[in-house]
Amino acid sequence: MVRENQLQILNEGATCVCIPCDRQFVFINGLLNHCRNAEVHQGEWCERCQWLFVSPAARQAHVDNSPRHNICTPCDLDFSTAALLESHDVDVHNMCMDCGKYFRKVNDLMQHKRSHLPLEIECLGCDRLFSEFSAMMIHLESGNCESGIDRDDIDSYIRDCGYVNELYDGLMYQCPDCEADFRFASALCQHVASNACNQNPEDTFNDIESCIKCYV
Ligand SMILES: [Zn+2]
Ligand SMILES: [Zn+2]
Ligand SMILES: [Zn+2]
Ligand SMILES: [Zn+2]
Ligand SMILES: [Zn+2]
Ligand SMILES: [Zn+2]
Helix, strand or coil: CCCCCCEEECCCCCCEEECCCCEEECCHHHHHHHHHHCHHHCCCEECCCCEECCCHHHHHHHHHHCCCCEEECCCCEEECCHHHHHHHHHHHHCECCCCCCECCCHHHHHHHHHHHCCCCEECCCCCCEECCHHHHHHHHHCCCCCCCCCHHHHHHHHCCCCCEECCCCCCEEECCCCCCEECCHHHHHHHHHCCCCCCCHHHHHHHHHHHHHCCC
8 A cells, every 4th residue: 555645746946845734845855854854753754765654653564565665674774675685684694595594604504505406316226316416325325215225335335436445443435635534425425515625526426326336
């Protein structure tokens, strides 16, 4: 609902009127200053829209509903466009552009964003689809795959493909770039996918896939 402006501004040197006060002004600036400063109009004036409302409640309803006002409540900021508010939400409040959820930390947002990736990784053991290679590996390691593959199988398949470091107590997976060690192949996959180092994730995924494919 558009509420009527309580000002009457006629073009080109004609009079400007504040209707509720029944006051005329010769110059528009006089009228605007009246709206900004007069005690009777406290809370009724919207500076951005140059609009005088009948009451503070009417002005508030306007601010809440108008596309010209885009409020961030926690910061008490009012943006002139929805796009500006959105980029503020993304930059300051770690908002996901895809679903509008907020996250306390950037890392949580990054982690969450991966859930919006399309399902295009096919399980190496069954026909389930995953959005990420590492999620598919977790599925295999968990023993939930119809193929019956489990973590021991994965460890034995990958043993010979150059990612394994047996200096430690048992088998460890090692990143070829930064030499970080991981207990699970899926953890190595998450590491390379996170761009934590310079290892190309696709290279690692292809290597692991070809190790597994030798056996399944
Ligand atoms: Zn007035
Ligand atoms: Zn306004
Ligand atoms: Zn904010
Ligand atoms: Zn999201
Ligand atoms: Zn599977
Ligand atoms: Zn690494």
